[in-house]
Amino acid sequence: DQQVKQNSPSLSVQEGRISILNCDYTNSMFDYFLWYKKYPAEGPTFLISISSIKDKNEDGRFTVFLNKSAKHLSLHIVPSQPGDSAVYFCAASPNSGYALNFGKGTSLLVTP
Amino acid sequence: DSGVTQTPKHLITATGQRVTLRCSPRSGDLSVYWYQQSLDQGLQFLIQYYNGEERAKGNILERFSAQQFPDLHSELNLSSLELGDSALYFCASSVTSENTEAFFGQGTRLTVV
Numbered sequence: 289d290q291q292v293k294q295n296s297p298s299l300s301v302q303e304g305r306i307s308i309l310n311c312d313y314t315n316s317m318f319d320y321f322l323w324y325k326k327y328p329a330e331g332p333t334f335l336i337s338i339s340s341i342k343d344k345n346e347d348g349r350f351t352v353f354l355n356k357s358a359k360h361l362s363l364h365i366v367p368s369q370p371g372d373s374a375v376y377f378c379a380a381s382p383n384s385g386y387a388l389n390f391g392k393g394t395s396l397l398v399t400p
Numbered sequence: 401d402s403g404v405t406q407t408p409k410h411l412i413t414a415t416g417q418r419v420t421l422r423c424s425p426r427s428g429d430l431s432v433y434w435y436q437q438s439l440d441q442g443l444q445f446l447i448q449y450y451n452g453e454e455r456a457k458g459n460i461l462e463r464f465s466a467q468q469f470p471d472l473h474s475e476l477n478l479s480s481l482e483l484g485d486s487a488l489y490f491c492a493s494s495v496t497s498e499n500t501e502a503f504f505g506q507g508t509r510l511t512v513v
Contacts, residue, residue, distance in 0.1 A: 290442070292442070294442075322501065324504075329506070330506055331402060331404070331490055331492075331504030331505050331506050331507055332443070332490070332504045333402065333503075333504070334501045334502070334503070337501065377442065377443065379443075387433055387445040387448050387456055387458060388443075388445065388502070389445070390435075390442040390443040390444075390445075391442050392440065392441060392442040393442060
């Protein structure tokens with residue numbers, strides 16, 4: 289069963305605009321959330337994370353928002369750049385050291 | 401470059417065969433994780449080793465096994481291969497036993513024909 293869901297397989301955004309990638313989870317034990325970015329022919333690379341004690345974490349152009357009551361998180365990229373075009377994976381973990389549960393990914397295309 | 405090395409990058413083999421995928425973690429990382437990414441699927445966690453011992457098991461088939469050696473490199477053994485085992489296999493490593501901010505290798509693309 290898919291405990292982490294990314295319901296949008298793809299997203300296209302114009303350069304300079306905001307990209308919003310969404311992720312939902314079902315397991316209430318998850319309390320650590322991460323976003324990974326993946327280019328073709330490369331492994332996923334860590335982008336940003338958030339703990340359940342926070343509802344927002346910012347790192348440069350990237351901000352992750354967490355809504356625990358809705359079991360929903362989102363990644364905002366502002367402004368979007370063509371180099372951001374990649375597949376973005378949402379991942380979650382309970383704080384007990386278990387492995388990450390990944391979503392199926394959202395393919396972001398940023399057009400000039 | 402994440403510092404995690406996986407070999408080989410590509411592997412083509414026939415059904416029924418056995419293959420071994422190899423992973424060298426980043427220097428200093430004690431944990432190694434194996435993930436499988438099939439077509440249109442997210443990364444499915446297979447198994448984790450920490451400092452030589454099995455730490456956690458995910459959706460790993462009985463035909464698959466893994467180990468982590470004293471030098472901390474890891475091998476994933478896949479046997480009695482089926483067409484459905486064709487996938488990208490990723491190895492990741494982290495310093496601790498908690499799979500947070502793990503660093504991924506480039507993956508091994510396995511094709512079973």
